[in-house]
Every structure is written in C-alpha cells, then in structure tokens.
Amino acid sequence: MKERQRHVGHGSWYLLVGLPTAMVSMLILPLLVVGTIISGLTALPVLMRALRHWSEWHRRRAAALLGIDIRPRPTELPKGLGAQWRHLLDDTENRRDLRWVLRHVVTGLPAGLAALACVATAVFSVAAALLWQLFPQEEPLRLLGAVPVDGWGTALALGVVQGAGAGSLTWWAMPHLARMHARSTVAALEPSAEDRLAKRVGELADSRAGVLDAHGAELSRIERDLHDGTQARLVAIAMRLGLAREELPDDSGALAKLLQEAHEGAEEAMTELREVIRTMYPPILADRGLQGAVSAVAAGAGIPAEVELGELGRLSAAVEAAAYFIVAETLTNAAKHSGATRVTVRLTRQDAALLVEVTDDGLGGVDETLGTGVIGIRRRAAALDGTVLVSSPAGGPTAVTVELPCAS
Structure with missing residues (x-):
C-alpha cells in the first residue's frame, strides 16, 4: 500500500x-x-x-x-x-x-x-x-x-x-x-540503436588508432634500442674477435678455428639483426621522415622511379610505416614482375586520408592469386581501415591506389 x-x-x-x-x-x-x-x-x-x-x-x-x-x-x-x-x-x-x-x-x-x-x-x-x-x-x-x-x-x-x-x-x-x-x-x-552503434564504432576506431599509434611508437623505440644498443655491441664484439684472430699465431689450431666461427657468427647475427630492424620499423623513417624515406626507396627501386609528394601534414607512426612498406612492396613487385621501364609514386593528403598511388608502364595483368604481393599490401591497409584499388589490364599500365585514414 x-x-x-x-x-x-x-x-x-x-x-x-x-x-x-x-x-x-x-x-x-x-x-x-x-x-x-x-x-x-x-x-x-x-x-x-x-x-x-x-x-x-x-x-x-x-x-x-x-x-x-x-x-x-x-x-x-x-x-x-x-x-x-x-x-x-x-x-x-x-x-x-x-x-x-x-x-x-x-x-x-x-x-x-x-x-x-x-x-x-x-x-x-x-x-x-x-x-x-x-x-x-x-x-x-x-x-x-x-x-x-x-x-x-x-x-x-x-x-x-x-x-x-x-x-x-x-x-x-x-x-x-x-x-x-x-x-x-x-x-x-x-540515442537510437543506430546512433549507439555508430558511436561505438567511432569509439572503437579511435581506440584502435590509439593502439596503432602506441604500437608504432613502441616499435620505433625498440628499433632505436636495438640499433643504438644491441647492434653497436655486436659490432664491437665482431671487431674484437677480428682483432683477436689477427693477434693469434699461425699454429693456434683449434683456437683459431673457434675464433673464426665466433667472428663469422657475430657478423651473421648483425646481418640478421639489421633485417629484423628494417622490417620492424625502418630506421630511415625515423631519420628522414616519410617523404625522405619514400624518395630513398624509390631511388633504389631498380627501375627509374619518379616521386611526387604533396603536403602530407602530421601523420601517425603507424600510417607512415604502412605507407613506406606499401611503396616498397609495390616497387619491388613492379621491378620483379611487371617488365616496366618507368614507375611513378605519388603521395597526397586528401582531407582525412593519405593517398598512395604507384603507377608503372609494365605489362599489366596482375593476378593476386599468384602471390604477386598485392595480398600483403591489402593486409597492411586493412590493419588501418584502409582500402586498396588495383587496376592492371592486360598490356598495362598497372596502378595501385591505397587510401589510409589518418584523421588527427
């Protein structure tokens, strides 16, 4: 009551x-x-x-x-x-x-x-x-x-x-x-169910962007630590082993062989460490930024490459790394498979997206099912909610266009 x-x-x-x-x-x-x-x-x-x-x-x-x-x-x-x-x-x-x-x-x-x-x-x-x-x-x-x-x-x-x-x-x-x-x-x-869903999707997108930024920054830090610390120590060890080999008398026998194996092992470890660092977070990105890194990778592409760079503004470490690897992989694919004599790399900023365009004058006819490397490019773009468009008719040209969200 x-x-x-x-x-x-x-x-x-x-x-x-x-x-x-x-x-x-x-x-x-x-x-x-x-x-x-x-x-x-x-x-x-x-x-x-x-x-x-x-x-x-x-x-x-x-x-x-x-x-x-x-x-x-x-x-x-x-x-x-x-x-x-x-x-x-x-x-x-x-x-x-x-x-x-x-x-x-x-x-x-x-x-x-x-x-x-x-x-x-x-x-x-x-x-x-x-x-x-x-x-x-x-x-x-x-x-x-x-x-x-x-x-x-x-x-x-x-x-x-x-x-x-x-x-x-x-x-x-x-x-x-x-x-x-x-x-x-x-x-x-x-809010309606649609509004709540859209808001939740936006929150998750922002959360993932933050995680990717933090991940990129952490990779950059690990790269610096490996480059400035571990790699420098391996270089010093290899140098000392080399000096020790030179100081050994000719009749050292087994000791000389052990030093030789240790020296060669140290040099192999340095080579492997450089490859790990390069695939984890390219040091050139930290040194020159995205524009300088893309120009450098285009210069060493094996085929004449023209680079066109617009005003890119501030980009997160994750977006810069993805764009660099996408350009590098696309140029590698063009040099190996397309038979192109010239390739153009264009990076521009359109509103809240970074646009990466790589065009070559090769034979075209890209078939993603044959392991041409496009699948890897799609995976890198998908990790950032990006899109990949491949145009490659038989006879060429081949154009790979990648759009990476980069809203600040």
Whole structure:
C-alpha cells in the first residue's frame, strides 16, 4: 500500500510539474527563431545550449521516476563561433532536443491536464461537500456533473461518490500515465540503436588508432634500442674477435678455428639483426621522415622511379610505416614482375586520408592469386581501415591506389 501511495504521489507530481513546463516549451521554438534574428549567428549555439540544459532536466526527472540510470549528455560549447556552429550542425543530440520539444508539448499538455483534473476533482469534491452551504440557493453546488446539493445528506453522499471516483482514477491511472510519459521522454532524448552503434564504432576506431599509434611508437623505440644498443655491441664484439684472430699465431689450431666461427657468427647475427630492424620499423623513417624515406626507396627501386609528394601534414607512426612498406612492396613487385621501364609514386593528403598511388608502364595483368604481393599490401591497409584499388589490364599500365585514414 505504501509503495502504491508513493507511486501515485510521485506520478501525480511528475505530471503536474510537466504541465507548466510543457506550456513553457511551446515558446522555445519561437524564441530560437526570434533570438537568432535579433542577435545574429552568435545567439543560436547559446540558445541551443540552454535548450540542452532544459531537456536534460526533464530527462533526469523521467529517469528518476522510472528508476533507471542514464549517462549525462555534454552541455558545454566549444570555444570559437566556427567550432560552435560545426558542433551545432554535426551533433545529432541537438536535433534530438528539437524533436523532444515538440513531443513534450504534444504529450505533456494533455497528460498534465489529465493529472490536474483528477487531483483537482478529488480535492474539490471533499472541500465542496463540506462547504456546500456557501453556494447561493439560486446557483447551488452541483456534484457528479449535474446533481444539485440541497442538504448535508446529498452533499456527503455525492461528495464521497465523486471524490472516490476521482481518487480511484488517480490511484489507478496516474502512475501508468506518468511512466508512459517518462518513457516517452527518455526515448526521445536517448540515442537510437543506430546512433549507439555508430558511436561505438567511432569509439572503437579511435581506440584502435590509439593502439596503432602506441604500437608504432613502441616499435620505433625498440628499433632505436636495438640499433643504438644491441647492434653497436655486436659490432664491437665482431671487431674484437677480428682483432683477436689477427693477434693469434699461425699454429693456434683449434683456437683459431673457434675464433673464426665466433667472428663469422657475430657478423651473421648483425646481418640478421639489421633485417629484423628494417622490417620492424625502418630506421630511415625515423631519420628522414616519410617523404625522405619514400624518395630513398624509390631511388633504389631498380627501375627509374619518379616521386611526387604533396603536403602530407602530421601523420601517425603507424600510417607512415604502412605507407613506406606499401611503396616498397609495390616497387619491388613492379621491378620483379611487371617488365616496366618507368614507375611513378605519388603521395597526397586528401582531407582525412593519405593517398598512395604507384603507377608503372609494365605489362599489366596482375593476378593476386599468384602471390604477386598485392595480398600483403591489402593486409597492411586493412590493419588501418584502409582500402586498396588495383587496376592492371592486360598490356598495362598497372596502378595501385591505397587510401589510409589518418584523421588527427
């Protein structure tokens, strides 16, 4: 019983408060228009922020009535008028706020009036039954719509019947009506399943980009440590072994053979370490950057290569490494399989993507199923959500176009 009373009280109060707020909400859209006309472009973002606070207050009230937890939506504006307008146009929450205003007016007014009628009728019935004598005889109190009250018996009987009817309706209907309105409010201001999925995909993309950046930075650090530390020590060991071999007398026998094997093993280890470093994170990227590294790999491609570099801006380590390896693998494929006499490498930045284009004048007819190296290029691009387009008709030319997302 107490739980029901609490639901009835909270539901009735929720709807009664919603009635004047729905009346106020009727003025919001005209205020947005008038405020923008009077104050210019600077007013609308501020007014929309005020609307966000207004809708969030209703959203919190509805969630509290339903007993659910909600995540607060951002209410702050970015700095700068341009950033504010971009936020205003791109943020789907703003459109959701505008739709909620219309819904709140359409549903809040009748729901609030229904609550007011039920509660007011119940209170009026009790009060009027006790004060029926104050009404003039020519205009007596009428209860149940049309029955005149002419005595205490009629007043108490009709007052009890009318008050009980209104109270019963309030008891039964108000909690349901309030919860229906609250669910409508939450649904109007909550992201849809598609919006939540898109947001989650964006969060995962940002998370993966951060992981790839961290991975690239870690590979760069390991490369520097191996290059400056381990490789330098191997070089020193190899030099000392070489000096030791020179100092040994000619009749050293087994000792000389052991030193020779150790010396050759150290040199082989250095060669293998250089290959590991080169495939892990090219040192030339750290030394010259992407533009210098691409120019260097094109110069050693084995066929004449022309490099065209646009303004690339700042790129993450993962994107730079992927672009470098893609260019290197494509040039290697062209030199080995295409029979080309010339190749062109073009790197440009288009909005939030790095475009890598490698074109040769070879025989064409690239077949990815034969292990031409394109599969490896596709895998490198796919790791960054990139795309690869290969155009290689029989007779040539062959064009490999790779687009790598690189939004900052």
